[in-house]
Amino acid sequence: xxxxxxMAHHNSGPQMLTSNRLRSGDVLYRKGDGWVFTLAEGEVxxxxxxxxxxxxxxxxxxxxxxxxxxxxxxxxxxxGRIVPVKEREIIRAAGxxxxxxxxxQAGQHQTDKAxx
Amino acid sequence: xxxxxPVQPNMYRYDEFDAKFVAERxxxxxxxVQRRLKGELTEDQFKPLRLMNGLYLQLHAxxxxxxxxxxxxxxxxxxxxxxxxxxxDKNFGHFTTRTNMQFNWIRLVDVPDIQRHLAExxxxxxxxxxxxxxxxxADQFAGATDEELEDxxxxxxxxxxxxxxxxEFVFLARKFKIxxxxxxxxxxxxxxxxxxxxxxxxxxGRTGYLVMAGGGMGRTPYVxxxxxxxVEREDILAYLEAVLRVYNxxxxxxxxxxxxxxxxxxxxxVEEMRRRVDLEFQELKAMGTLQLPQAELxxxxxxxxxxxFETGLPDTIPEAGPDFANWVRTNxxxxxxxxxxxxxxxxxxxxxxxxxATSEQMDVIANLMDEFSVGEVRVTHEQNLTLxxxxxxxxxxxxxxxxxxxxxxxxAGLITDIIACPGLDYCDLANxxxxxxxxxxxxxxxxxxxxxxxxxxxxKISGCINACGHHHAGHIGILGVDKKGVEFYxxxxxxxxxxxxxxxxxxxxxxxxxxxxxxxxxxxxVYIAERQGTERFLDTYRRIGMEKFKAAAYxxxxx
Numbered sequence: 185x186x187x188x189x190x191m192a193h194h195n196s197g198p199q200m201l202t203s204n205r206l207r208s209g210d211v212l213y214r215k216g217d218g219w220v221f222t223l224a225e226g227e228v229x230x231x232x233x234x235x236x237x238x239x240x241x242x243x244x245x246x247x248x249x250x251x252x253x254x255x256x257x258x259x260x261x262x263x264g265r266i267v268p269v270k271e272r273e274i275i276r277a278a279g280x281x282x283x284x285x286x287x288x289q290a291g292q293h294q295t296d297k298a299x300x
Numbered sequence: 301x302x303x304x305x306p307v308q309p310n311m312y313r314y315d316e317f318d319a320k321f322v323a324e325r326x327x328x329x330x331x332x333v334q335r336r337l338k339g340e341l342t343e344d345q346f347k348p349l350r351l352m353n354g355l356y357l358q359l360h361a362x363x364x365x366x367x368x369x370x371x372x373x374x375x376x377x378x379x380x381x382x383x384x385x386x387x388x389d390k391n392f393g394h395f396t397t398r399t400n401m402q403f404n405w406i407r408l409v410d411v412p413d414i415q416r417h418l419a420e421x422x423x424x425x426x427x428x429x430x431x432x433x434x435x436x437x438a439d440q441f442a443g444a445t446d447e448e449l450e451d452x453x454x455x456x457x458x459x460x461x462x463x464x465x466x467x468e469f470v471f472l473a474r475k476f477k478i479x480x481x482x483x484x485x486x487x488x489x490x491x492x493x494x495x496x497x498x499x500x501x502x503x504x505g506r507t508g509y510l511v512m513a514g515g516g517m518g519r520t521p522y523v524x525x526x527x528x529x530x531v532e533r534e535d536i537l538a539y540l541e542a543v544l545r546v547y548n549x550x551x552x553x554x555x556x557x558x559x560x561x562x563x564x565x566x567x568x569x570v571e572e573m574r575r576r577v578d579l580e581f582q583e584l585k586a587m588g589t590l591q592l593p594q595a596e597l598x599x600x601x602x603x604x605x606x607x608x609f610e611t612g613l614p615d616t617i618p619e620a621g622p623d624f625a626n627w628v629r630t631n632x633x634x635x636x637x638x639x640x641x642x643x644x645x646x647x648x649x650x651x652x653x654x655x656x657a658t659s660e661q662m663d664v665i666a667n668l669m670d671e672f673s674v675g676e677v678r679v680t681h682e683q684n685l686t687l688x689x690x691x692x693x694x695x696x697x698x699x700x701x702x703x704x705x706x707x708x709x710x711x712a713g714l715i716t717d718i719i720a721c722p723g724l725d726y727c728d729l730a731n732x733x734x735x736x737x738x739x740x741x742x743x744x745x746x747x748x749x750x751x752x753x754x755x756x757x758x759x760k761i762s763g764c765i766n767a768c769g770h771h772h773a774g775h776i777g778i779l780g781v782d783k784k785g786v787e788f789y790x791x792x793x794x795x796x797x798x799x800x801x802x803x804x805x806x807x808x809x810x811x812x813x814x815x816x817x818x819x820x821x822x823x824x825x826v827y828i829a830e831r832q833g834t835e836r837f838l839d840t841y842r843r844i845g846m847e848k849f850k851a852a853a854y855x856x857x858x859x
Binding site (some may be wrong): 209269271292 | 407653725
């Protein structure tokens with residue numbers, strides 16, 4: 185299955201790996217062999233080999249049915265912080281620009297709701 | 301003291317079959333969700349199932365799309381949507397250009413419960429996604445305007461029932477959208493649909509249906525062709541089935557961009573399409589199994605009987621100050637019944653997200669519906685709401701309540717009444733944001749005198765080529781594109797979604813996020829300078845063409 189975010193086949197430079205939590209839909213970022221909720225906590229892969237290895241590991245874990253749709257995206261360092269190259273990933277990492285009281289920018293996670 | 305208004309709207313009510321069908325579907329999907337969570341279904345297996353139940357995985361979370369057949373909602377249903385927004389989402393919902401409602405922050409584990417809640421008020425998410433016949437839309441003034449030949453809702457409901465899980469059309473090549481209109485004035489964007497029905501009267505004075513097909517937006521926009529000028533009442537389902545059958549049989553399935561009926565018709569030619577449809581139609585008609593009996597039409601029409609209008613009401617709108625007068629000027633329309641009016645609630649106060657409503661706003665609107673509009677509201681494809689039957693004497697009270705809600709913008713049909721898709725703020729497919737551009741433009745033209753000076757001008761904004769924001773049909777259309785990860789916005793001029801439907805012309809290279817609102821303003825200034833008499837923006841554009849608008853739009857950018 186190809187997800188829209190996975191269409192960027194020609195990534196270059198440092199990358200990160202993202203997916204969505206199956207139960208809640210929460211956006212996740214890869215860190216080590218697990219996942220975290222915020223981009224700032226996620227792992228940056230300096231080269232393509234490391235990025236490919238992370239994606240391959242995530243794909244092999246899809247059978248656990250904990251997350252879906254993993255894909256890599258480009259990031260760069262700006263003012264000492266890691267930020268996505270594309271606007272799409274900046275918004276995904278923060279939340280809708282038109283509702284700043286929602287999403288990760290407001291510290292909200294779907295999983296925080298009861299029975300997540 | 302005027303008589304109280306009944307709150308039970310005259311709209312279709314589920315029979316035993318409907319209720320059982322929806323309840324079974326809810327439990328079926330609940331089981332599928334459980335199987336997915338347990339790993340008994342893979343994502344590849346589950347995705348088509350969730351899409352058949354209106355559930356998408358978007359940029360931030362799951363999005364659930366709820367069908368609002370022909371845009372009609374009861375107050376009970378609006379309250380239920382408010383409850384779902386409050387309980388399962390982030391306290392707001394979004395009315396779409398397909399007259400549906402979307403919730404953007406839904407968890408998979410909650411969907412079965414949400415769908416059970418919806419079933420309690422005769423709602424569901426079936427056929428709001430996937431390659432099937434989608435939710436049927438209709439003129440929001442149905443049953444209220446004196447312009448219509450007859451109410452389009454009974455036929456819309458019949459089409460809904462005929463197309464719901466129609467065994468032959470569950471796996472079409474692509475999605476298929478149907479709209480129904482009832483008069484020359486087109487408020488439902490008929491000519492932009494895969495198939496559309498307009499209620500007409502023939503030379504003998506008989507009422508029947510004009511059928512169009514092959515309209516659509518997306519990357520290859522087309523205005524629909526007339527397939528048949530007049531279809532007899534009893535033949536309408538057979539004719540619609542014939543069109544769908546030809547589409548289903550003959551459309552391509554090897555290229556997702558060429559699988560809509562518009563591509564088929566414009567590839568084989570409209571005459572050939574008509575010939576193929578006619579062959580199918582004659583066969584279906586000969587079989588006689590799809591004839592629509594008058595008794596059945598009457599039975600469905602009875603659900604939509606006009607409410608008990610009061611007689612002897614004053615037929616003038618009370619005076620209640622200049623702000624109210626401005627609102628009446630744009631947001632109140634003529635009703636067929638003396639003493640009554642149609643009120644449009646634009647969810648577009650400059651700065652607002654077009655189409656968004658909070659739980660609190662939905663609850664108050666439900667109260668307004670019960671108090672003033674026989675418990676009914678209509679969702680429009682322009683992402684507004686319409687109270688179809690309100691007494692003129694009640695308009696000041698309605699306006700006052702809307703003002704408290706911040707939903708009293710006097711801008712229906714004006715430049716700040718902008719359609720915008722969710723765009724990159726929410727949508728996984730989008731290339732650029734739509735909503736902030738709509739907000740910027742609306743704020744720029746916030747001055748009401750200026751809006752009235754400009755007059756009718758429809759701006760429509762899409763965040764990608766899929767065109768959910770109808771940019772092809774905007775008098776001024778805006779298409780968001782991605783250039784190396786950065787948002788740019790192309791301008792289109794001269795489109796229309798009304799009875800004079802037309803595809804907008806692309807002006808040229810895109811503008812940046814920071815330049816687009818100013819470019820729109822320069823385009824509008826050209827119109828003001830060039831217009832003659834009572835010309836609308838669209839009329840002036842059609843008369844003078846693109847050149848002057850283009851020169852002005854790029855003027856500052858070039859400098």
